[in-house]
Amino acid sequence: MDDPIGSHPTRGEQLDILASIVADNAAPEDRILDFGCGTGYVAKLIFDKRSDLRFTGVDLKPESLEAAVENLAPHGDRFDGFAGNLESLDEIGIPDGPYRFAMTALTFHDLPDDAKQGVISFAADRLTPDGYFLLYDRLRLTEAGTFPLQRSIWARIEREFGRGMRTAEDFDQYEADIAPNNRPGRLSDYAKWFADAGLVMQILHLHGNVALIGGVKSG
Ligand SMILES: C[S@@+](CC[C@H](N)C(=O)[O-])C[C@H]1O[C@@H](n2cnc3c(N)ncnc32)[C@H](O)[C@@H]1O
Numbered sequence: 001m002d003d004p005i006g007s008h009p010t011r012g013e014q015l016d017i018l019a020s021i022v023a024d025n026a027a028p029e030d031r032i033l034d035f036g037c038g039t040g041y042v043a044k045l046i047f048d049k050r051s052d053l054r055f056t057g058v059d060l061k062p063e064s065l066e067a068a069v070e071n072l073a074p075h076g077d078r079f080d081g082f083a084g085n086l087e088s089l090d091e092i093g094i095p096d097g098p099y100r101f102a103m104t105a106l107t108f109h110d111l112p113d114d115a116k117q118g119v120i121s122f123a124a125d126r127l128t129p130d131g132y133f134l135l136y137d138r139l140r141l142t143e144a145g146t147f148p149l150q151r152s153i154w155a156r157i158e159r160e161f162g163r164g165m166r167t168a169e170d171f172d173q174y175e176a177d178i179a180p181n182n183r184p185g186r187l188s189d190y191a192k193w194f195a196d197a198g199l200v201m202q203i204l205h206l207h208g209n210v211a212l213i214g215g216v217k218s219g
Contacts, residue, residue, distance in 0.1 A: 001039075001040075001041060001044050001071050003015075003041055004038060004039050004041055005041075005106065007163055008106075008163075008165075009157050009158070009160075009161035009162075009163040009164070009165065010157065010161070010165075010207040010208065010210055011106070011210075013207070014136060014205055014207060014210060014212055015041075015042060015045055015105065015136070016045065017204075017205050017212060018042065018045075018103065018105065018134055018136055018212055019042065019045035019046045019048075019049055020049065021134065021204070021214070022046050022049075022050070022053075022101050022103075022134075023046060023049035023050045025132070026050060026053055026100055026101065027100070028052045028053075029052060029053070029054060030053050030054070030099075030100035030101065031053070031054045031055075031056065031097055031098070031099045031100060031101075032046065032053055032054065032055045032056070032099060032100065032101045032102075032103065033056045033058070033094070033097065033099040033101070033102040033103070033123065033126065034055065034056070034057045034058065034102075034103050034104065034105070035058050035086055035102070035103070035104040035107060035119050035123070036058070036059055036060075036086065036104050036105070036106070036107025036108075036110070037055075037057030037058060037059050037064075037065075037068060037081070038059055038061075038064050038068070038107075039064050039067040039068050039071055040057060040067070040068030040069075040071045040072045040079065041071075042103070042105050043055045043057060043068065043072055043075075043079060044071060044072060047072065047074075047075045047078070051075060051078075053078065054078050054079075055072075055075075055078060055079045055080070056079075056080050056081075056082065056094065056095060056097075056099070057079065057080070057081045057082070058081075058082045058083075058084060058086065058092060058094060059081070059082075059083065060083070060084070060085055060086070061083070062083045065081035065082075065083055068081055069081060080095075082094055086107075086111055086115055086118075086119055087111065087112065087115040087118075089118055089119065089122050094122075094126075096126055097126040097127070097128075098126055098127060098128045098131065099123075099126055099127055099128065099131060100127070100128050100130070100131050100132070101131065101132050101133075101134060102123035102124075102126065102127060102131070102132075102133045102134070103133070103134040103135070103136070104119065104134075104135055104136070104137070105136040105137070106136060106137055106138075107137070108135065108137040108184070108185055109137055109138055109181070109182055109183055109184040109185075110180070110181050110183075111183075112180075112183070113183075113185065113189065116185050116189075116193065117189075117193040117196070117197075120133065120135075120190075120193045120194060120197045120199070120215075121193070121196070121197040123197075124197035124198055124199050124215070124217070125197075127217065129217060130217075131216075131217070132214055132215065132216055133194075133199060133214070133215035133216075134204075134212065134213070134214055134215075135190070135211075135212070135213040135214075135215070136210075136211070136212045136213075137184060137185070137210070137211065138166075138184040138209055138210050138211075139184055139185065139186070139187050139190075139209045139210070139211050140178075140183075140184040140185055140186045140187075141171070141174060141209060142186055142188075143171075144171035144172075147170065147171040147174065150208070150209065151167065153208045153209075154167045154208065157207075157208060165208065166182070184209075187203075187211070190213060194213075194215045195218075197215075198217055198218055198219075199215035199216060199217060199218060200215065200216060200217075200218045201213055201214065201215045202214050202215075
């Protein structure tokens with residue numbers, strides 16, 4: 001299965017890191033819940049490393065879930081897809097789990113902030129006591145003063161990988177580009193939302209402003 005978002009220059013390595021984290025730390029038959037699973041690419045990466053796990057995927061688009069079922073056919077009885085809007089989580093009918101891992105990859109920038117917070121809280125409530133929440137997405141840039149430094153990182157990524165990131169000429173243009181399908185969360189908001197959900201968080205991997213964040217139940 002080809003990566004449906006293959007043009008993203010740093011995604012391949014970071015998703016392999018995410019899949020490796022799950023594969024290395026899951027116990028047999030552990031359940032994984034993926035918010036915004038798309039066509040099942042991340043599930044496939046995980047199943048390729050661990051075929052003994054169980055995966056529940058949620059996505060807005062029924063046609064993506066149908067593609068996921070097809071792409072994950074060798075693991076058919078281990079994948080369940082649920083169609084619905086993450087902005088109305090309680091209407092989707094997601095099984096309560098509990099889940100050893102809840103995760104979301106490159107989906108939060110599509111959600112308004114209250115829905116981002118809702119997913120984190122919903123996930124935390126359905127994790128096993130030793131469960132983890134993994135969040136992979138771009139972080140919102142908040143400082144006009146350091147924007148030229150970030151642009152330098154993007155330029156280097158383009159030179160190194162031969163493919164560019166979504167970028168902007170200056171901070172005003174960056175802010176003007178924020179839209180319903182491009183509203184990455186701020187790190188400071190994530191810190192608050194994780195804490196409110198009873199999770200402590202740690203950045204596990206960072207490439208430019210694209211972060212893999214891990215959360216675990218506090219106390
Ligand atoms: C960029 S794709 C990432 C897909 C997958 N996580 C991956 O990494 O290959 C974002 C996914 O989030 C889903 N999505 C966006 N907004 C959503 C919402 N409000 N509710 C449920 N799914 C949503 C889209 O349908 C899409 O499949």
